Amino acid sequence: DGGITQSPKYLFRKEGQNVTLSCEQNLNHDAMYWYRQDPGQGLRLIYYSHIVNDFQKGDIAEGYSVSREKKESFPLTVTSAQKNPTAFYLCASSTARQSYNTEAFFGQGTRLTVV
């Protein structure tokens, strides 16, 4: 099956711990994105990558880190420096940057809760 897969679906973390969210796609897409969704808010961009071995900060990158060593994978690490990490995290991919009118496909999300 082609698609974009996020894991795990639910994740619990103790305060002060780093945690890594997985995002894998087999759509051969160049561009990948990480978003954060909070209740009553629009999605906010954390990081994005338009090509392997290159990524850029989005609007709310503080306290997060990413890597793009493989085209298929774009893991997000939520570090202890992120002051309010409890949220719903969404990963997306597309064949090219969004201004090229390419369709973006989203994963099913990871709900992170800090306990």
Place this chain on the structure above:
Amino acid sequence: KNQVEQSPQSLIILEGKNCTLQCNYTVSPFSNLRWYKQDTGRGPVSLTIMTFSENTKSNGRYTATLDADTKQSSLHITASQLSDSASYICVVTENRDDKIIFGKGTRLHILP
């Protein structure tokens, strides 16, 4: 400042009825406008993508319109079904820096 405003914030209608959701934006320069459907606890799914030159696009019972002059878009849902209960998100892409601006969504509830 680039913004996307959606209205209403929430909407309740009876099954079988039609409804229209609104999206106003101030994003410039404009590249495209998308409507997504997001079920609770799931990722958004694309419904339509429209560029500057397109003023209407349909996807089954969903019809999106775009007026690039007034910077307004609408999503019309015909003969609503219970499965249409979801959040509908308007997303505008800015052309210069490829910035993607999400609206906060309209929460639609379909009652039997």
